[in-house]
Amino acid sequence: MPGKVFVITGPSGVGKGTLIRTLLERVPELELAVSATTRAPRPGEEHGTHYHFLDDVEFDRRVIEGDFLEHAEYSGRRYGTLRSELDKRTAEGASVVLEIEVQGARQVADTMPDAIRIFIAPPSEETLRTRLIGRGTDTPEQIEARLQVAKAELAASDEFAHVVHNDRLDDAADQLEQIVRASA
Numbered sequence: 187m188p189g190k191v192f193v194i195t196g197p198s199g200v201g202k203g204t205l206i207r208t209l210l211e212r213v214p215e216l217e218l219a220v221s222a223t224t225r226a227p228r229p230g231e232e233h234g235t236h237y238h239f240l241d242d243v244e245f246d247r248r249v250i251e252g253d254f255l256e257h258a259e260y261s262g263r264r265y266g267t268l269r270s271e272l273d274k275r276t277a278e279g280a281s282v283v284l285e286i287e288v289q290g291a292r293q294v295a296d297t298m299p300d301a302i303r304i305f306i307a308p309p310s311e312e313t314l315r316t317r318l319i320g321r322g323t324d325t326p327e328q329i330e331a332r333l334q335v336a337k338a339e340l341a342a343s344d345e346f347a348h349v350v351h352n353d354r355l356d357d358a359a360d361q362l363e364q365i366v367r368a369s370a
C-alpha cells in the first residue's frame with residue numbers, strides 16, 4: 187500500500203519546524219521531504235539537508251519541466267516540493283511529511299486529495315513576532331513581511347481538517363503525533 191502524505195502548514199514562526207523535528211523522533215518511520223528554495227541559506231543550513239538551494243533560473247527550469255508537486259512565492263522568494271522527494275518513497279510504502287506554506291498546501295489538496303493536511307496555529311499574532319525575533323534568523327523588515335503574510339494564512343485555518351494550537355510545545359507535539367498515528 188502506498189505511504190501517506192502529511193502536509194504541515196501554518197504561519198512563519200508558529201513552530202512547524204520545531205514540531206516536525208519532535209514528530210520525526212517520535213515516529214521514526216516518517217520521512218521529511220526536503221524542499222527547494224531560491225532564498226539564501228541561513229548560517230548552518232546545508233544544501234540537500236535543510237533545503238535544495240536553487241537559483242531562479244534553475245527553479246524556473248524545474249517548474250517548466252514539471253518537477254514540482256507544488257510551488258509558491260513567499261515573501262519575495264520561491265519555495266517548492268520536488269516530486270522526486272515523494273514519488274519513490276510513497277511508492278515503497280513510506281509516509282512523507284511536507285513543511286510548506288498555505289498556497290502550497292492548497293495546491294497539494296487539489297492534486298492529492300488523500301493527503302492529511304494539518305494547520306499549526308499560534309496562541310496569538312503577537313506570539314509569532316516574539317518567536318521570530320527570538321529565533322534570530324530574520325531582519326526586522328523580513329519579520330514584518332512574514333507577519334503580513336501570516337494574517338492571510340491565519341484566516342485560512344478553517345480550510346484544514348486538523349488544527350493544532352502550538353502554545354505549550356509538549357501539548358502540541360502530543361496532539362500532532364496523535365493525528366499522525368490515527369491517520370497512518
Ligand SMILES: Nc1ncnc2c1ncn2[C@@H]1O[C@H](COP(=O)(O)OP(=O)(O)OP(=O)(O)O)[C@@H](O)[C@H]1O
Pocket residue numbers: 196197198199200201202203204205317318320321352353354355356358
Ligand atoms: N510552543 C512554543 N513555545 C515557545 N517557543 C516556540 C514554540 N514552538 C516553537 N518555538 C520557537 O519559535 C521559533 C520559531 O519556530 P520554528 O522555526 O519551528 O517555526 P516555523 O513555523 O518552522 O517557521 P518558518 O515557517 O519560518 O520556518 C523557534 O525559535 C522555536 O524554538
Ligand SMILES: Nc1nc2c(ncn2[C@@H]2O[C@H](COP(=O)(O)O)[C@@H](O)[C@H]2O)c(=O)[nH]1
Pocket residue numbers: 196197198202221222225256257258260265266267285286287288289290291
Ligand atoms: N509552498 C512551499 N512552502 C514552503 C516549502 N518549504 C518551505 N516552505 C515555507 O516557506 C516559508 C518560509 O520558510 P523559511 O525556511 O524561509 O522560514 C515557511 O512557511 C515554510 O513552511 C515548500 O516546499 N513549498
